[in-house]
Amino acid sequence: MERADWITVEGARTHNLRDVSLRVPKRRLTVFTGVSGSGKSSLVFDTIAAEAQRLVNDTYPLFVRNRLPQHPQADVDRLDGLVFTTVVDQRRFTGNARSTVGTASDLAPLLRLVFSRAGRPSAGFTPAYSFNDPAGMCPRCEGLGVVDDIDVEALLDRSRSLREGAVRFPTFAPGTYRWKRLVHARLVDPDAPLSTLTDAELDTLLNAEGVRPTDPDPEYPRTSLFDGVLPRLRKGYLRRTPARLTDAEREALARVVARRPCPECGGTRLGERARASLIEGRSIADWSALPVTELRQVVAAVREPALAPLLAAIGQRLDALDAVGLGYLSLDRGSSTLSGGEAQRVKLVRHLGSALSDVAYVLDEPSAGLHPHDVHRLLDLLGRLRDAHNTVLVVEHHPAVIAAADHVVDLGPGAGSAGGTVRFEGTPAELRATDTPTGRLLRTPLRLGGAARAPRGSVRIEHVTAHNLHDVTVELPLGVLTAVTGVAGSGKSTLFARELPRRHPEFVVIDHAPPSGGVRSTPATVLGVAEAIRDTFGRATGLHPSWFSANARGGCQVCKGKGVIVTDLAFLDDVRTTCDACEGTRFNPTALAATVRGRSIADALAMNAAGAAALFADRADVVRRLGWLDRVGLGYLAIGQSLDTLSGGERQRLRLARHLGRYEETAEERRIVLDEPTAGLHGSDVDRLVALLRELVDDGATIVAIEHHQRLIAAADHVIDIGPGAGPDGGTVVFQGPPRALARAAGSTTGRHLRAALGDG
Numbered sequence: 001m002e003r004a005d006w007i008t009v010e011g012a013r014t015h016n017l018r019d020v021s022l023r024v025p026k027r028r029l030t031v032f033t034g035v036s037g038s039g040k041s042s043l044v045f046d047t048i049a050a051e052a053q054r055l056v057n058d059t060y061p062l063f064v065r066n067r068l069p070q071h072p073q074a075d076v077d078r079l080d081g082l083v084f085t086t087v088v089d090q091r092r093f094t095g096n097a098r099s100t101v102g103t104a105s106d107l108a109p110l111l112r113l114v115f116s117r118a119g120r121p122s123a124g125f126t127p128a129y130s131f132n133d134p135a136g137m138c139p140r141c142e143g144l145g146v147v148d149d150i151d152v153e154a155l156l157d158r159s160r161s162l163r164e165g166a167v168r169f170p171t172f173a174p175g176t177y178r179w180k181r182l183v184h185a186r187l188v189d190p191d192a193p194l195s196t197l198t199d200a201e202l203d204t205l206l207n208a209e210g211v212r213p214t215d216p217d218p219e220y221p222r223t224s225l226f227d228g229v230l231p232r233l234r235k236g237y238l239r240r241t242p243a244r245l246t247d248a249e250r251e252a253l254a255r256v257v258a259r260r261p262c263p264e265c266g267g268t269r270l271g272e273r274a275r276a277s278l279i280e281g282r283s284i285a286d287w288s289a290l291p292v293t294e295l296r297q298v299v300a301a302v303r304e305p306a307l308a309p310l311l312a313a314i315g316q317r318l319d320a321l322d323a324v325g326l327g328y329l330s331l332d333r334g335s336s337t338l339s340g341g342e343a344q345r346v347k348l349v350r351h352l353g354s355a356l357s358d359v360a361y362v363l364d365e366p367s368a369g370l371h372p373h374d375v376h377r378l379l380d381l382l383g384r385l386r387d388a389h390n391t392v393l394v395v396e397h398h399p400a401v402i403a404a405a406d407h408v409v410d411l412g413p414g415a416g417s418a419g420g421t422v423r424f425e426g427t428p429a430e431l432r433a434t435d436t437p438t439g440r441l442l443r444t445p446l447r448l449g450g451a452a453r454a455p456r457g458s459v460r461i462e463h464v465t466a467h468n469l470h471d472v473t474v475e476l477p478l479g480v481l482t483a484v485t486g487v488a489g490s491g492k493s494t495l496f497a498r499e500l501p502r503r504h505p506e507f508v509v510i511d512h513a514p515p516s517g518g519v520r521s522t523p524a525t526v527l528g529v530a531e532a533i534r535d536t537f538g539r540a541t542g543l544h545p546s547w548f549s550a551n552a553r554g555g556c557q558v559c560k561g562k563g564v565i566v567t568d569l570a571f572l573d574d575v576r577t578t579c580d581a582c583e584g585t586r587f588n589p590t591a592l593a594a595t596v597r598g599r600s601i602a603d604a605l606a607m608n609a610a611g612a613a614a615l616f617a618d619r620a621d622v623v624r625r626l627g628w629l630d631r632v633g634l635g636y637l638a639i640g641q642s643l644d645t646l647s648g649g650e651r652q653r654l655r656l657a658r659h660l661g662r663y664e665e666t667a668e669e670r671r672i673v674l675d676e677p678t679a680g681l682h683g684s685d686v687d688r689l690v691a692l693l694r695e696l697v698d699d700g701a702t703i704v705a706i707e708h709h710q711r712l713i714a715a716a717d718h719v720i721d722i723g724p725g726a727g728p729d730g731g732t733v734v735f736q737g738p739p740r741a742l743a744r745a746a747g748s749t750t751g752r753h754l755r756a757a758l759g760d761g
Contacts, residue, residue, distance in 0.1 A: 006081050009022050010076065016042060020043060024393065026391045027358075027386065030407040032044050033431075034423070036681055040395045040411055041395055044393050047074045048360075048393070050074060085360040085361075086351065087362045089344060092338065101338070104335040111288070111314065114307055116129060131269035136274050145269040148257050148259050149260060150256055150258070155168055156194055159194075161190060162179075182205070185220055206228045208228040268283075299311055325487075326489075357388055362393045362394075365680060372708065375401065408425070408426060408431050410439070415636035416635070446754075446759075459500075461500055467731075469732075479702055480702065482703070483720075484705065484707065484721075484722065485721045486734070491730050492706045493675060500673060504671075510659060524605060527628070528662075534546075547591050562579070563642070586602070604616075604640075612639050613627065628657040633689055656677070659672065677705055678707060687711065719739055734750075743760060
């Protein structure tokens with residue numbers, strides 16, 4: 001019966017795992033814990049899930065297998081009892097402009113079916129209600145909901161005349177061909193400031209098409225027709241993309257081209273017939289624009305007996321979205337704008353109500369981005385998946401998720417080479433009694449930080465009305481650590497990650513967006529130490545530094561310096577296989593043969609921050625910047641690791657390390673906004689990050705952390721709580737003050753949970 005009841009792992013050695021052996025119970029909720037980098041993902045995702053998916057893929061014909069994602073055989077002695085496995089990870093949805101929450105959650109097809117049956121007047125069959133089908137899309141924006149057009153105010157300097165260069169675009173600069181056409185056409189006075197022109201004259205200058213000038217200068221071509229500035233720019237730059245753009249043109253386009261909601265469809269993406277088809281006074285566009293919580297009520301109120309099963313299915317899916325804390329989203333929101341945690345919960349909703357059983361669902365920190373108030377909803381969904389006779393494996397740090405588990409596996413004791421062993425297997429109650437870092441954290445009550453620092457001034461954000469914010473005005477103290485709290489969707493990021501830096505540009509926002517560079521970028525390149533490392537190898541070996549760049553002469557010729565062969569399968573996931581020629585090192589034989597202190601460039605890039613700092617100890621700039629990598633809690637990463645293998649939280653802390661390393665070399669005051677900096681961090685790692693942030697504040701920095709983690713909130717000097725709810729129920733300042741006062745604040749959901757975590761009821 002062992003295969004029926006257990007997933008058995010023997011001798012797992014993937015990444016930093018050290019011959020790990022364990023049994024994971026089936027049809028149970030098992031949580032894998034441990035400090036960041038301890039080997040949780042290596043065990044759950046790269047060993048158990050990857051091998052299960054590889055074995056399932058092997059059952060397909062070779063023609064099909066070649067078009068599926070490829071997984072190498074896991075480095076493990078034995079795996080037994082595996083079942084069909086679905087990975088629900090935190091990868092963001094692709095940047096497809098046609099993907100929305102409605103399409104990603106599979107709700108959009110159901111809504112189209114409802115309107116094709118009950119909408120009056122009917123627009124036709126379901127394609128007539130789809131913005132991704134020519135039958136239903138808006139012809140002006142082709143179903144995108146937005147159009148690019150010229151911002152006239154950014155384009156023109158009305159204090160100047162045409163002759164003085166009033167049109168601020170390189171192809172209309174004084175002396176250019178287009179400038180001569182404007183000046184010599186004499187449709188307006190070329191020496192008059194634009195501010196003095198009549199509305200009719202300005203309209204001609206901007207919008208004329210195919211006009212023959214009546215009294216042009218002799219320099220104007222006799223047979224040439226005049227086109228205004230805007231038609232010229234639209235034809236030359238918006239309706240087609242020029243094969244080559246100068247840097248000046250690229251910068252000017254970024255300044256003068258504005259993306260606005262489509263004026264024909266109002267941003268709904270849909271054609272006129274679909275917008276005119278109504279159910280009880282609302283169109284499918286109206287339904288899609290409502291927050292999920294409101295749409296649930298609208299759907300429940302529809303009385304169409306023939307559509308009852310369909311409406312029930314929609315209601316169940318909307319209930320599930322609300323249950324995972326996404327009730328503030330609307331179905332027309334672009335899926336690429338969702339955070340990793342939001343994207344994961346949308347994917348999770350797809351699996352609820354599935355008729356399949358005995359499936360393994362593997363989740364990566366599903367509580368990421370959730371306020372403590374919403375975690376119980378997530379636990380209910382995980383319980384529903386388990387109770388449908390499925391196996392649920394969760395990599396997680398949140399104490400409430402750990403406490404809800406049937407079984408817990410704790411890995412450690414440290415990160416990287418200091419981790420990779422199973423420290424505990426058993427129940428959450430048994431884990432609390434252990435002396436592991438996780439056990440100590442679970443049984444130690446939360447404590448408030450010391451005395452709050454006194455601010456040395458403040459900046460003001462006034463009358464903010466963006467998104468769901470209700471005319472918010474707030475004072476942000478300087479020289480302290482401020483935690484910005486509130487339920488997901490309350491308006492925290494809009495106010496402090498968007499509006500604060502827009503109005504006070506000295507604030508730098510560090511969020512989970514990946515640094516530029518993609519698969520070729522590494523921690524070494526992001527930190528700015530790669531060039532120094534190449535120079536060191538060049539001086540030591542006599543070769544040009546370009547030999548030690550995988551993107552230049554040193555790159556493997558087969559994989560072009562990527563280390564993997566990537567096959568693009570269009571609508572399927574890319575197929576990636578390790579390059580056989582370089583064995584994944586990314587370098588050619590000439591580069592690999594050259595060494596510094598017995599280490600090749602590939603060896604150096606495989607080291608963590610401490611190892612690389614020791615190898616390049618004579619380069620103070622390298623040692624200093626690598627030190628920041630360790631201080632932000634990423635000391636376990638290989639400095640040559642591809643960025644696309646990092647989690648969102650790891651990428652954010654890497655960007656923080658880069659930012660701090662650069663500011664260390666200047667005298668500028670640090671003003672930093674961090675969007676959920678504790679994502680992916682074990683409680684002990686959160687304490688380490690908090691200590692770093694407080695140290696930065698002691699050195700004069702202003703730190704704003706948009707955060708749910710109560711350990712960071714308790715350690716802050718000042719808290720700004722946004723709420724009280726999400727979406728239209730949020731958008732106001734509920735509380736401002738120290739954490740101790742927040743814990744006593746009536747009406748603050750954050751305060752209530754902080755008070756409970758402190759053991760005060």
